[in-house]
Amino acid sequence: MSTIEDVAKLAGLSRTTVSRVINNHPYVSEDKRKLVIEAMNQLGYVPNSSARSLRSQKTDVIALFVPRIMNPFFSQLVESMEIAAAEQGYQLIICQTRYSPEKELNYMNLLKMKQVDGVVLASIQNDWKVLEPFLDYGPIVLCNEFDEQANVPSVMLDQVHGAYIATKHLLEQGHRRIAYCRGSTRSNVASHRELGFRKALAEYGIEFDEQYAFRDAFHSEDGRRVFHQMIALSNPPTAVFTGSDEVAAGIISEANKHGCSVPEQLAVVGFDNQEITELMKPTITTVHQPVDKMAQKALEVMIEKIHSRKYKQREVYEFPLKLIVRESTVSNKLAKL
Amino acid sequence: MSTIEDVAKLAGLSRTTVSRVINNHPYVSEDKRKLVIEAMNQLGYVPNSSARSLRSQKTDVIALFVPRIMNPFFSQLVESMEIAAAEQGYQLIICQTRYSPEKELNYMNLLKMKQVDGVVLASIQNDWKVLEPFLDYGPIVLCNEFDEQANVPSVMLDQVHGAYIATKHLLEQGHRRIAYCRGSTRSNVASHRELGFRKALAEYGIEFDEQYAFRDAFHSEDGRRVFHQMIALSNPPTAVFTGSDEVAAGIISEANKHGCSVPEQLAVVGFDNQEITELMKPTITTVHQPVDKMAQKALEVMIEKIHSRKYKQREVYEFPLKLIVRESTVSNKLAKL
């Protein structure tokens, strides 16, 4: 409970000098510095962070917005970013918007209240026009998100290409009736993937067929449902592209249960290269996303913005995705990596 | 960027009155209250959180310590606790200790610096004697952890019983050579489970056999390794108890790959009832842990401690675990729930 004043008194110096030592400012003689450090140790002194923040107008805290943490993609994002933040001396406040615009808007006040130095949005629930005014209070960086109107940095993955290579892989395997699964968030991630999916189809002269499109598939349970919807079709697809490994796993699990063999009767490709892709039988072909790199870059950009104090500039950083072929799409069980 | 002073001026009142309105203090007339609110809206005013914290000595922020977030158990813990915290107007700072005592100790300074009002430990890396001194600066609550010496509240699950019922289930299925897997953290969770495991064996007059014990199994990869170690034994086990669904999944995946049928040749029981238990083939018998309830209770206790300011008192809250029987332990494929 000791303050800088106590340290100053004990060391027989002024608050100013103590502060200089704490913050590694120049112009402190070596003997006084020793005195201060000894006094600090003796008292077990640690600077009060609120006082510091108030005076210096920075908190060394960053808010990270995610829809929810349980989703393994976001778990990994949070994990990676927390590590990167800790390395730079920043703390991370987690904000789960749970897909609610109101919650998102509410958390945005952290910026206005100056409780955080910046906000990383790994999920956008409001129109950009609604969020933009908050730029008057601090930087906003988009991570794994993208908005045409947004005049801020955006660190993202090349989802169009990711979906493209996954779909193309299915086409190369000879599939022509390919179903398409996505979760229909208002996020641009899903729409970019749809672009890539359509692009691959187009290259093979195949038209996108709405009866094969399932835009409400988020979890493994949805995968199970979709499986039944697919086989109920008059002309069922022979392959399915999904926007998440969980959905892919759900489809495969249900297929297994009903004696539908994967990939012979139905090829399945997931997205995200989660642990489950190697545990399922068959193992799941998927698209690897370099979440670590993206998280690190987003944090790096954020810190740069905090320092430069220029928030309103569009910048795009994009990372490539990689197809990982496993058993769920190739008939002979020797998947080639 | 407007301050309380600006609001006061615009409303033609004092800072004090504005502050009273903000904090819902009594003794403000209705007309002045209206004036203040209007002025706040007009200026888009929001109180500065550092100033608030400095003066009122509370931050409305709680630190949650976990070893890492990617582990689904901790993901769920974080998710549940963040929701509970948000409901109570608290923010959550995530601290990943990554099993490092130094990192843990370092994060503990958040309490000393008064950057957080309290610390929830869902993981302990240091001896309690090392952590105890921090109680002078704020409350510490253990969540899913337990320490004989710790004089603080502990919200936990009955791991002894959880392991006991899982093991007993295997014994009832006729198994007598039962392998035992755990991750060897210094956490008491694993040791409590071992107690339960041994207790069940003892009831059936079976001695704990060290050759069947694998104490370095954390992930699915470890499960694969353990599988091979088990079948290499001269007298391999017919069943295996694991401390995590991931390890169980790894074992099953590898068993599948090598034509070892589960549960006929090897029965497997997991722990935690993660999503993967329903996706694997066979589905995995496991122990359900009421993580939500535990997280909510831990937060509730934390808030109570923050208010009461009495930190140094031992209290134990325990929640029961439930066995969920699936295909990985019962031969006829009709698992009874």
Add this chain to the structure above:
DNA sequence: TTCAAATATGAAAACGATTTCAGTAACCGG
């Protein structure tokens, strides 16, 4: 009618640091 309690308001102190400003001592080139 009176006086204590309840209601309503504001001036100023306090929270604990950093930053600005001013001042002194030492050093150094001409």
Add this chain to the structure above:
DNA sequence: CCGGTTACTGAAATCGTTTTCATATTTGAA
């Protein structure tokens, strides 16, 4: 030996609130 940097130190202002204390008015019970 003088004037101007450079090195070092501290007093006081400042960050934006909440809290304490003082004061004025109104209410209500005796």
